[in-house]
Amino acid sequence: MNHVLTIQTKNQPVVLERLLQVTRYRGFEVAGMEMKPMADFSGLLVTLSIVSDKPISLLTNQLNKLYDIEYLDCVESELTQAEAGTMRA
Amino acid sequence: MKGAELVIKLLEQKGVEHIFGYPGGAIMPIYDALYQSKVKHYLCRHEQGGAFSAIGYARSSGKVGVCMATSGPGATNLITSLADALLDSVPLVAITGQVSQAVMGTDAFQEVDVLGLSLAVTKHSFMVTDVTELEHTLNEAFELAMSGRPGPVLVDIPKDVQLAEVQFKPRLVEEADTAQQQFLPAAALEQARLLIQSAKRPIAYIGGGVHMADAVPQLQDFLAKSAMPSVTTLKAMGTVPPSNSYYLGMLGMHGTQAANLAVQQCDLLICLGARFDDRVTGKLAAFAPDAKVIHIDIDPAELHKLRRAECAMIGDLRQLLPAMSVPTHCQDWLKHCVSMKQQHGWRYDHPGERIFAPLMLKQLSERMPDNAVVCCDVGQHQMWVAQHMSFSHPRNHLSSGGLGTMGFGLPAAIGAQLARPKDTVLAVSGDGSFMMNVQELGTIKRFRLPVKIVIVDNQRLGMVKQWQELFFNERYSETDLSDNPDFVSLAAAFAIPGHSISRKDEVLPALEAMFTWPGPYLLHVRIDETDNVWPLVPPGAANQDMLTEKAQ
Numbered sequence: 024m025n026h027v028l029t030i031q032t033k034n035q036p037v038v039l040e041r042l043l044q045v046t047r048y049r050g051f052e053v054a055g056m057e058m059k060p061m062a063d064f065s066g067l068l069v070t071l072s073i074v075s076d077k078p079i080s081l082l083t084n085q086l087n088k089l090y091d092i093e094y095l096d097c098v099e100s101e102l103t104q105a106e107a108g109t110m111r112a
Numbered sequence: 113m114k115g116a117e118l119v120i121k122l123l124e125q126k127g128v129e130h131i132f133g134y135p136g137g138a139i140m141p142i143y144d145a146l147y148q149s150k151v152k153h154y155l156c157r158h159e160q161g162g163a164f165s166a167i168g169y170a171r172s173s174g175k176v177g178v179c180m181a182t183s184g185p186g187a188t189n190l191i192t193s194l195a196d197a198l199l200d201s202v203p204l205v206a207i208t209g210q211v212s213q214a215v216m217g218t219d220a221f222q223e224v225d226v227l228g229l230s231l232a233v234t235k236h237s238f239m240v241t242d243v244t245e246l247e248h249t250l251n252e253a254f255e256l257a258m259s260g261r262p263g264p265v266l267v268d269i270p271k272d273v274q275l276a277e278v279q280f281k282p283r284l285v286e287e288a289d290t291a292q293q294q295f296l297p298a299a300a301l302e303q304a305r306l307l308i309q310s311a312k313r314p315i316a317y318i319g320g321g322v323h324m325a326d327a328v329p330q331l332q333d334f335l336a337k338s339a340m341p342s343v344t345t346l347k348a349m350g351t352v353p354p355s356n357s358y359y360l361g362m363l364g365m366h367g368t369q370a371a372n373l374a375v376q377q378c379d380l381l382i383c384l385g386a387r388f389d390d391r392v393t394g395k396l397a398a399f400a401p402d403a404k405v406i407h408i409d410i411d412p413a414e415l416h417k418l419r420r421a422e423c424a425m426i427g428d429l430r431q432l433l434p435a436m437s438v439p440t441h442c443q444d445w446l447k448h449c450v451s452m453k454q455q456h457g458w459r460y461d462h463p464g465e466r467i468f469a470p471l472m473l474k475q476l477s478e479r480m481p482d483n484a485v486v487c488c489d490v491g492q493h494q495m496w497v498a499q500h501m502s503f504s505h506p507r508n509h510l511s512s513g514g515l516g517t518m519g520f521g522l523p524a525a526i527g528a529q530l531a532r533p534k535d536t537v538l539a540v541s542g543d544g545s546f547m548m549n550v551q552e553l554g555t556i557k558r559f560r561l562p563v564k565i566v567i568v569d570n571q572r573l574g575m576v577k578q579w580q581e582l583f584f585n586e587r588y589s590e591t592d593l594s595d596n597p598d599f600v601s602l603a604a605a606f607a608i609p610g611h612s613i614s615r616k617d618e619v620l621p622a623l624e625a626m627f628t629w630p631g632p633y634l635l636h637v638r639i640d641e642t643d644n645v646w647p648l649v650p651p652g653a654a655n656q657d658m659l660t661e662k663a664q
Contacts, residue, residue, distance in 0.1 A: 084413035
């Protein structure tokens, strides 16, 4: 199953590393990632495309615990596994 | 004042009385500010030992533990202890010095990316880049360490921030609103009550989250009103009084047969502040196979993580448990559980004159003061302690559960002794574990701490050897410790008296001598290397398939 996570973070050091570390450690694969500062530079807006057979709640519940995460939204993606694979960095 | 002085003033303001640490170049300004401070610093002999002492302090008292280290190797030496605190949800604040920001990123002397290293082993971590953020960051660190599911928080402070000038106005300490009423999930509670009332074979599976929520009285009321059997995890031992007829002991890999069989047979498993750890469940797919599950935790990420719950609630057990207390209708089940408890009781009729560790620990348990704190290391002795000693409160049994860290016991006992100076504190260690933080004997000597040390010595890495015997065709790879030092002489080098015993008839006089000695004492207990821990659920097996044939 593929999912797209839209995440709003605080403007703090290592916040991207935290997101990616938790995602990797909990056994999810990042198929795509976009990042840009918020309009007021108060934080980052990060979009993660996630590929995994595991329930996505196992990841979102852990990400939601991160102190620097302000907001997280998760939607199922239409992306196929093959398409997701082409986006992998 | 300087940032370094602010750190110490803030600790004083927070009522921190004891901290543990080791100085070094990048944290020297903070150590300078500490000089003649009201905060008492305990110099450990290795940063890992200092952080374990802070953990022992926190776990035995319920307060936040605080430790400090310098940059580079000082900080990396904290990593194991931070991981231990994370896995066991211990409130810990670690303050590390960092090289000045001007040289950060240049591979400066004793520079390492502590913030990066901390990601996997802390609940959260900060690096303070501006001295004006220091006060707020430290306040956040303490708040985070204690709030929700407690855990370790690291604050990395570059030397230039420590030396920068800053304004600090001591504030009135705000009273925390600990009795804050939360929204109770009415529908889920009603569902839980119905599940409990209709269950024929309910059982409470109790974890460390209960006492960490300060919900031990509510748990005991719940068990009294909704009469049902209970089992505990390693961390929760002491939550249910051993005198409770329906308490079946610890469950899991080395749990009691009654506890494991009852959980496998139950039709309702009420999981309270526990997390279905693999050492508890054995083969997960076969764990409590007929049970519906009620799961309550403060951490939303634990719900449905490993086992789907029919009824899941996030919240404060102090409020949820009273709202779930309804009568059960399971007299036959209670009788069955009591019968299993009697049928599978421990036996201590060990032949010969060699010391039988389970019996020795039972005798130790019977002779130690009621409110004594026992700090374990990791391995066979740890499981024997859990099986054969009794505890009146979980804060009296400190054991490295999640991370299983050898070397935990001795420094944790130092922290516990400082947190609870009026109580007897014991470090029960194995010969392998003891050597991992043996340098902390120096801390015991320096501060004349009356810690009682019991080393259960089989001259082996016993638990690994047991697995080699059972699962690796008796190929004893690197588990022979028969060249151990003379532990009594080693203690004597730190002015700690001791005694060595190897026969059953020596145990009681030796325990008497240890408990009557006013200061620190080391009791070296030689046991047979062939003694193993039973029962044992083999890896990958279901919990009803315990190995017990060599138990007696």
